[in-house]
Amino acid sequence: MQEPGRIFREAWIAGVRKRYPGEPKPGYVAPWEETPQWERDSAAAVCEQVRAFIDATDGKTANLPREQRGQFIAVCWNGQILKHFENPKPSYIAAWEDLPEWQRQVDADIFDWIEHDHQQ
Numbered sequence: 847m848q849e850p851g852r853i854f855r856e857a858w859i860a861g862v863r864k865r866y867p868g869e870p871k872p873g874y875v876a877p878w879e880e881t882p883q884w885e886r887d888s889a890a891a892v893c894e895q896v897r898a899f900i901d902a903t904d905g906k907t908a909n910l911p912r913e914q915r916g917q918f919i920a921v922c923w924n925g926q927i928l929k930h931f932e933n934p935k936p937s938y939i940a941a942w943e944d945l946p947e948w949q950r951q952v953d954a955d956i957f958d959w960i961e962h963d964h965q966q
Contacts, residue, residue: 851878851889853963854893857955861956865951866952888929888930896957915953
């Protein structure tokens with residue numbers, strides 16, 4: 847298993863490169879070393895939440911629909927934004943249905959990536 851924050855970040859970058867329409871913002875694909883500390887901590891926390899969820903269900907998360915897998919990532923990430931920012935912009939904690947399609951797909955990819963890594 848990889849370090850929790852890095853696995854999340856690698857999955858995010860891979861997903862953005864695959865799904866983002868056009869050229870992604872530099873911060874979206876910045877390497878781990880250039881990622882702000884709050885974001886590193888948040889990535890690690892969300893990864894650990896996914897791992898705990900997988901363990902708590904005895905791996906039955908594999909049976910969840912893709913959309914629910916992505917929603918789990920989005921909700922966990924919103925929790926981290928609220929933890930680190932006093933008054934975040936509404937777009938930083940957007941509801942699932944308000945996220946762009948590319949981001950919903952990337953969130954589902956992240957869950958899958960973490961789940962695959964956790965099973966090894």
